[in-house]
Amino acid sequence: MTNGKPTSAHARRRFLKTATGAAALAGATLHAPYLMAQPSKVKVGFLLPYTGTYAQLGKAITDAFKLHVDENGGRLGGRTIEYVQVDSEANPAKATDNTNRLVNLEKVDVIVGPVHSGVAAAMVRVTRESGTLTIDANAGAGVVTGALCAPNIFRTSFSNWQPAYPMGKVLAERGMRKAVTLTWKYGAGQEAIGGFVENFTAHGGSIVKDLWVPFPKVEFQSLLTEIASIKPDAVFVFFAGGGAVKFVKDYAAAGLRNSVPLFGSGFLTDGTLKAQGDAAQGLETTLHYGDSLILPKNLAFREMYAKAAGREADVYAVQGYDAAQLLRIGLEAANGDVKAKKTMIGAMESAEIDSPRGKFTLSKAHNPIQDIYLRKVVGMENKVQGVAHKALADPATGCKMA
């Protein structure tokens, strides 16, 4: 190589030619083995609402899930996580198609979602057949961990029955005997009211009238008149979102707050306090989370989430975060091998999750066994008053785990 430039240039050209040729050859023949040697990414499919009434909930779950993955350097069990998002539109009619898209077209390893109970019921019908690992991060439909339960289906949120059930005992122990219940006539509402009634009547209370509103109607005036004429000891309701805001305001405007106390499952006052204003002050509800929980894990989580997402954490964010924790536990046990489903499921079933809501384990039907808190609205906060029911497990009616 002591010769002049031309040789050098020639050599370089020749080298480049062979090099590209070799590279092309290598590309053609070594492509597949090369990919197999490099651990591929684990594909997480979000089936969540990103538009419509529940868009905020879908966003909170997604952000919190990613927050936990980022805490672990973008990897769970040594595998990089990649995401696919499908907008469920909270539309049960599109749920089967959307789930199939994630399972068959995107070939995701894990599905996380949804918010709407109807979407959940359709989703698990698909994934219990396909065997795709599924983590329900919100929808409380009883069937998900009931009649449609399956080894590959997990839930990190609640069953609709769960947050409402403890209130029955709380009220009965306060000496309240006659209650009126009121909700939208749809799955979640019926299951929640069912939980309350079960516990309330078991402790000596009776339901004097059960009132129903077609979903998602929000005209309550006639029902408030009816409640005023019955004058029960207590009213228990299940409403969420816009309906919750309207009902709480109407209840106060009808002057019922001073004469007939109102109670509900926690969704009545979660994420709605700003719009409800004074009308919600003093309302007591039961839920598996409260913003003001004084737990080190909760304080740390709230701070990190606020920094990452740019807004305050809520119960939905907690559930999304725990979905990622559950997946991490599974992947770590299987050393990142998503195909080792038995190992993953075994580890996830027996996991103790260090959640911002407090530690919880999973029932045989894969629903959280968790503390339900009694909360009271003080200012702009659902202040936790205490534990209404310690380690409450859903009855998982109809679940036969194969």
Add this chain to the structure above:
Amino acid sequence: MDFPTFLIQLLNGVQYGLLLFLIASGLTLIFGIMGVINLAHGSFYMVGAYLAFSLTGLLGNFWLALPAGIALAVLLGLALEWLLIRPLYRRDHLYQVLLTYGLILVFEELRSILFGDDVHGVAVPVLLNFSIRLTDTLSYPVYRLAMSGVCLLLAAGMYFVISRTRLGMMIRAGSVNREMVQALGINIGLLYRLVFALGVALAAFAGMLAAPVASVYPGMGNQVLIISFVVIVIGGIGSVRGALVAALLIGLADVFGQVVFPHIAGMTVYLVMAAVLLWRPRGLFGSA
């Protein structure tokens, strides 16, 4: 149900019915006079509610927000008619359905971009923010009574304009024979534009009035759209008088259905509709 409760429920029914009338009257006007099926009517109701929300925040006063909101709604109506509705008069109803359905999606998305997906509240104006004690447990919010008063005034006003004024005469004539009215030298294009703007303003005004008691939230327009169609079908399409009677009927059916048959409360208004249509297929005041 004791007698005082019955009377209060009657009041509830009338009050709900009057609000329904206010919403549905615009829909029936637009369809009856212009022959346009306007699926976006619920969106205009939503626009009104969000106008009340944003303008009350901006101007600091609900009473200032109302006229400002109405003015904006009229402008919106004029612009929409000129831009989008006008080319469709001679087309099939299907084109109108398609276009106005598209408008629902556009308004919903704009709402999401401008205001987000949170639920918002509009404070009841201080002047009317108190309740009248009716029984020892129940009070009636005065704002609701005031709403009913306003609805009644508007119903009377509409009746007067349509049946007693020259403008009303032109509107009625235009609904019967468009070409003839044009031949008589009346600017039918302008007339239609006014009617459309009026319809939009009525829906938006209903949304503004309802905002303090109904709160302001995504998808609120879709709920009132269906019930508005029920009202105008029962009343007879195009008849403002029919819309008033039908709205009261639906209001009462809904209120008593909810209390007497709570388990089938969702069906009562549709049962009433089915019964009326079996008896009078063109609605109560529908022209044959």
